[in-house]
Amino acid sequence: MSSGMTVTGPVDRKPTIDELIGVADLERCLAPFVAGSVEGLAVFRDDGPAYAVASQRDGDLTRWETLPPEALSALRRGAERSFGVGDVRFEVRPLFAGADRVAVLVLARGAGPEGTLEVRLIEGVVAVLGQLLQASFAAWVTSEMHLAASEQSHRELTVRNAELQRAVEHLQQLDKLKSNFLATVSHELRTPLTSVIGFSEMLLEGLAGDLGEEQREYVQTILDRGEELLSLITHLLEMSQLEGGAVRLDLRACAVADVVGRALDAVRLGAQQAQLHLHAQTPALPAVVADPEKIQRVLVNLLGNAIKFTGPGGRVVVEACRAPIRRPFQEETLFGEEDPDAVRITVRDTGIGMAPEQLGRIFEAFYQVDAGPTRAHGGAGLGLSIVRNLVVAHGGEVWAESEPGRGTAVHFTLPVASAAAESAA
Structure with a gap:
């Protein structure tokens, strides 16, 4: 059948x-x-x-x-x-x-x-x-x-x-x-x-x-x-x-305020010539594990960008505070755990800002926000890529927040030194 x-x-x-x-x-x-x-x-x-x-x-x-x-x-x-x-x-x-x-x-x-x-x-x-x-x-x-x-x-x-x-x-x-x-x-x-x-x-x-x-x-x-x-x-x-x-990184316990101070000294003349207000807000913080020269390089690159894209009379400030090593909330995993043993350093300016579609690419090598044939600012687009690589090499993370016309804030984190390492330093 x-x-x-x-x-x-x-x-x-x-x-x-x-x-x-x-x-x-x-x-x-x-x-x-x-x-x-x-x-x-x-x-x-x-x-x-x-x-x-x-x-x-x-x-x-x-x-x-x-x-x-x-x-x-x-x-x-x-x-x-x-x-x-x-x-x-x-x-x-x-x-x-x-x-x-x-x-x-x-x-x-x-x-x-x-x-x-x-x-x-x-x-x-x-x-x-x-x-x-x-x-x-x-x-x-x-x-x-x-x-x-x-x-x-x-x-x-x-x-x-x-x-x-x-x-x-x-x-x-x-x-x-x-x-x-x-x-x-x-x-x-x-x-x-x-x-x-x-x-x-x-x-x-x-x-x-x-x-x-x-x-x-x-x-x-x-x-x-x-x-x-x-x-x-x-x-x-x-x-x-x-x-x-x-x-190679020469990692050791170092004071955040000292590194920030040296970076500000390196760019102070440029800020004065651009007629900008430059200052830092670094309260008493524990030492971080870092290569101070490399982190100074990170800060100088970030400050240089902030000065370049901020008009006369604007402000550029460096802030530091205790924070977990983690990405912004939208990038966290559902069950991710925060590590409070970190310091977050932020370089904030009141400059021209960036559009959302530009923000996701600023850490790529050779990417330039002002990339047109009539662009007003020089540079090869390598500074922020170097920043990202150096921060990641330290075990930290870096990200940016920005709005067109309202300025930009670039954040990065560094691990806090242990008590033994801090006392040895």
Whole structure:
């Protein structure tokens, strides 16, 4: 009995009855039909021994296996609808899953005249099992198709991952070549540039004779541009060292106020020339574990940016307070724990601010907020990238907050020194 169902797509094999229905379930399904002159019911695999048996009289589940070989062969083939062996008569019907035969149903009864009850009984059993098998077959097809689709997706993902891995390795090689190139070029440029700067200073000091006013302006321009180029080369060299892991930190317990004070001294002249108010708010705080020179470098970069993008009369302030080492709230994990043993340092200005779409990229190397052909501010876009790398190397985190026209605040955290380290310092 077949429903005419055909399988298309990734399922290209015939299921076995074992995959469609369990033995215990099948025997429970057969047992109610064994009654009267019916000795038993059995289901034979399409190409194997009896799969399930329901016997009324003696419960002998092996009697089906003791039939003559020709009878067993006939049962398994389902070639005949009815035949007798000794005093037993067998009614045989095939069972289908989809369009494929998966088993043979056999009813055993006495060898008397053929009656309609047993024939109707086996047809009823076939109908019940047919519905059960077709439902199981539909579920099996769905499972097989899902499995095939999953395997195909897995194969595609494996291929894609291999391609991505090769691409990543290639990009890593290119990045390493870039860093090595930058380091080499930066190092080679520093020596002649240092000579240009040195001789310019000597000329301005009059070591080669007196200069006229116009000559002094020319030499001063050479000196200024040389120092700008040296700063750019220094940034490139520092960036390549950070990316290559070549920077070593001299970590020790240090006072936040001292580091902030030295950074303010380094930029105070620039702030005065820009007509800005520059001050710090650093209350009594525990020492932090840091390389003071590197953190001073971080602060000088942040202060330099703040001064550059703040107009005359504006304010630039450095603040410090106890805080956990963590990102802003929206970036925390749901079950993240705060570590209170940290100091947060903030450089805040009243400058032009940034749009949200710019804020997420300011720590990328070479990214510039003012990147148009008419931009008013110079720079290579490396300062904040260096800041991020140095802070992360200290085990801290860095992020920024800003609104257009209302200024910018850049925060970073540093771990607090232990009591023993602080006393040793």
